[in-house]
Amino acid sequence: MPTTLKEFESVWPRIVDDLTTLCKQYKLPQQSLDWFVKSLNYNAVGGKCNRGMSVVDTSSLLLNKNLLPDSEEYFRAALLGWMIELLQAFFLVSDDIMDSSKTRRGSPCWYLAPNVGMIAINDAFMLESSIYALLKKHFRQEKSYIDMVELFHEVTFQTECGQLCDLLTAPEDHVDLDNFSLDKFTFIVIYKTAFYSFYLPVALALHYVGAATPKNLQTSLDILIPMGEYFQAQDDFLDAFADPEVLGKIGTDIQDNKCSWLVNQALKKVNPEQRKILEENYGQKDAEKEAKVKTLYHELKLAEFYSQWEEERVADLRTKIDRVDESEGLKKEVFEIFLKKIYKRSK
Numbered sequence: 413m414p415t416t417l418k419e420f421e422s423v424w425p426r427i428v429d430d431l432t433t434l435c436k437q438y439k440l441p442q443q444s445l446d447w448f449v450k451s452l453n454y455n456a457v458g459g460k461c462n463r464g465m466s467v468v469d470t471s472s473l474l475l476n477k478n479l480l481p482d483s484e485e486y487f488r489a490a491l492l493g494w495m496i497e498l499l500q501a502f503f504l505v506s507d508d509i510m511d512s513s514k515t516r517r518g519s520p521c522w523y524l525a526p527n528v529g530m531i532a533i534n535d536a537f538m539l540e541s542s543i544y545a546l547l548k549k550h551f552r553q554e555k556s557y558i559d560m561v562e563l564f565h566e567v568t569f570q571t572e573c574g575q576l577c578d579l580l581t582a583p584e585d586h587v588d589l590d591n592f593s594l595d596k597f598t599f600i601v602i603y604k605t606a607f608y609s610f611y612l613p614v615a616l617a618l619h620y621v622g623a624a625t626p627k628n629l630q631t632s633l634d635i636l637i638p639m640g641e642y643f644q645a646q647d648d649f650l651d652a653f654a655d656p657e658v659l660g661k662i663g664t665d666i667q668d669n670k671c672s673w674l675v676n677q678a679l680k681k682v683n684p685e686q687r688k689i690l691e692e693n694y695g696q697k698d699a700e701k702e703a704k705v706k707t708l709y710h711e712l713k714l715a716e717f718y719s720q721w722e723e724e725r726v727a728d729l730r731t732k733i734d735r736v737d738e739s740e741g742l743k744k745e746v747f748e749i750f751l752k753k754i755y756k757r758s759k
């Protein structure tokens with residue numbers, strides 16, 4: 413039975429206590445400690461926690477036991493999950509500044525919160541550093557400790573590589589649609605999203621339960637990277653088509669000149685007249701121009717195309733999942749549960 417958000421969030425206070433205890437050992441002044449706790453609660457809590465809960469669900473499946481929410485085994489699996497949510501918070505606080513986003517999870521982005529501004533940059537660093545403080549406190553005795561540390565380090569670097577390419581492909585002062593391509597889109601989404609959002613949770617759980625064989629890690633990569641590509645394409649679609657109230661954030665991709673799934677599909681479908689509309693209106697900080705691009709997306713029937721594309725991608729993922737070799741302890745259900753969390757999502 414997959415864990416619930418309520419059960420997963422019930423662990424959070426213990427994590428905040430661990431981190432504040434460490435800061436108190438440093439004799440961090442109270443004003444700074446209060447700020448850090450506010451940043452932890454504002455930025456790590458409030459998301460869907462798909463990544464974090466997948467660590468618990470995967471661990472439970474691989475251990476072949478229902479982890480009871482008040483058990484130490486549940487706590488340790490959830491703790492690993494919250495480390496990924498802290499990584500997510502680090503990325504989101506930073507990404508919202510880079511993208512000049514306005515809202516996140518239904519609230520103002522952290523850098524736009526009262527009196528925060530560019531202190532958010534240091535707050536992002538502290539969210540990331542919290543991961544390693546928690547890993548050291550709770551997992552230093554495990555033989556997989558260094559593997560876990562290196563996994564977080566590598567996935568973080570991969571994500572930063574994807575983010576760099578995403579930003580350089582979308583310069584805000586120079587719009588050139590010829591600079592976009594589906595190959596670039598694929599590299600960007602694999603590196604900026606798929607590794608930390610899909611591979612990391614399962615690989616971490618494999619290390620936690622002692623089943624991180626080369627074969628199981630490779631099988632996980634082969635399925636979870638394409639799943640991450642699908643997830644980011646969903647995010648790109650929702651950025652322009654979802655209700656911001658439901659999504660919890662106002663889409664910025666069109667104004668930010670992003671090499672998104674939508675613009676790449678549009679470029680494959682437009683006639684010369686429609687391409688001119690894109691060239692005149694894409695990638696500019698202008699709501700009227702953004703609206704013209706969205707009108708074109710509707711004319712191109714991209715929402716209908718997206719639904720058809722989604723079914724094809726999910727069918728392909730299900731075929732890959734059916735072929736999983738369970739001989740070294742990995743289970744098909746690990747991937748089925750993860751896919752179920754995102755299929756046809758509206759936020």
Ligand SMILES: CC(C)CCOP(=O)(O)OP(=O)(O)O
Pocket residue numbers: 458459460461462500517604605644647759
């Ligand atoms: C698209 C992704 C890289 C950023 C958003 O991830 P997400 O939809 O899982 O966000 P939450 O943590 O808010 O649920």
